[in-house]
Amino acid sequence: MALERRPIGVFDSGIGGLTVVREILRELPNEEVLFFGDTARLPYGPKSKETVLLFSMQNTSFLLSRNVRCVVVACNTASSVAIPALRAECDVPVIGVIEPGAAAAAEATKSGSIGVIGTRGTVASGAYENALRAIDRSIRVTAAACPLLVPLAEEGWVDRQVTRDVIREYLGPLLAKPVDTIILGCTHFPVLKDAIRAVAGPEVALVDNAAATTAALRSILSPAAGCGGDSPVHHFVVSDVPHRFQEEAELFLGRPIGEVERISPEQVEEYYRSQ
Numbered sequence: 588m589a590l591e592r593r594p595i596g597v598f599d600s601g602i603g604g605l606t607v608v609r610e611i612l613r614e615l616p617n618e619e620v621l622f623f624g625d626t627a628r629l630p631y632g633p634k635s636k637e638t639v640l641l642f643s644m645q646n647t648s649f650l651l652s653r654n655v656r657c658v659v660v661a662c663n664t665a666s667s668v669a670i671p672a673l674r675a676e677c678d679v680p681v682i683g684v685i686e687p688g689a690a691a692a693a694e695a696t697k698s699g700s701i702g703v704i705g706t707r708g709t710v711a712s713g714a715y716e717n718a719l720r721a722i723d724r725s726i727r728v729t730a731a732a733c734p735l736l737v738p739l740a741e742e743g744w745v746d747r748q749v750t751r752d753v754i755r756e757y758l759g760p761l762l763a764k765p766v767d768t769i770i771l772g773c774t775h776f777p778v779l780k781d782a783i784r785a786v787a788g789p790e791v792a793l794v795d796n797a798a799a800t801t802a803a804l805r806s807i808l809s810p811a812a813g814c815g816g817d818s819p820v821h822h823f824v825v826s827d828v829p830h831r832f833q834e835e836a837e838l839f840l841g842r843p844i845g846e847v848e849r850i851s852p853e854q855v856e857e858y859y860r861s862q
């Protein structure tokens with residue numbers, strides 16, 4: 588009997604979620620992925636909690652309409668405000684990036700002093716502080732919003748002096764504390780990992796949520812429900828086709844991604860309304 592094919596649904600506000608997709612493709616090579624990047628409504632970072640929550644519900648409804656077997660919220664801003672509501676609404680498992688990232692950082696720290704960098708939304712939510720303190724109440728957290736790093740990553744300015752200068756400015760107050768671990772609390776930031784390391788120094792551990800999130804995903808997948816077998820087909824959907832999206836995504840993932848489907852923000856809203 589042929590196994591039913593059900594993809595892993597992944598969404599982000601834009602291209603940053605591909606850092607998580609890349610890890611899923613590497614670690615779970617037989618799984619099919621359906622990725623939705625809400626590029627028309629990016630960025631989520633500066634938006635209100637209510638708006639990010641609504642967009643997250645809509646994006647999830649779209650993924651569910653395509654019969655995904657689980658939903659990975661590959662966006663820190665969305666994960667920081669929407670996970671409980673999405674779990675309450677969905678009949679498939681929902682995984683965010685905050686809890687796995689916090690667990691990996693709690694494991695990595697020796698000093699018990701952890702830095703978090705993310706969007707304004709993620710930092711304002713206090714989601715990482717809550718997740719870290721739930722693991723260990725004695726952990727001290729210093730968080731810094733780094734909004735300019737999102738367009739720098741989108742632009743591919745990974746090895747520029749201006750990028751290192753911006754990082755230095757943002758990390759200054761954080762590095763004045765005895766942090767030995769920094770959570771890259773935005774899906775765009777792993778793209779700038781080398782530049783962040785150059786500023787933070789080799790002693791500071793940088794936690795990239797993608798690996799921890801994929802490990803959490805692996806632990807909840809039941810082998811019978813998914814599976815692309817030996818030839819999984821991945822599908823990429825965006826709410827607007829930005830210039831160079833396909834080229835950048837293929838470069839980043841190191842493989843062709845086929846035709847990118849576009850659905851309008853109005854269609855995304857409709858999936859939620861008609862659910």
Ligand code: DGL
Pocket residue numbers: 599600601603604629630631632633661662663664665705706709737772773774775
């Ligand atoms: N992907 C978002 C995150 O991880 C950052 C980009 C945005 O502001 O939408 O928080």
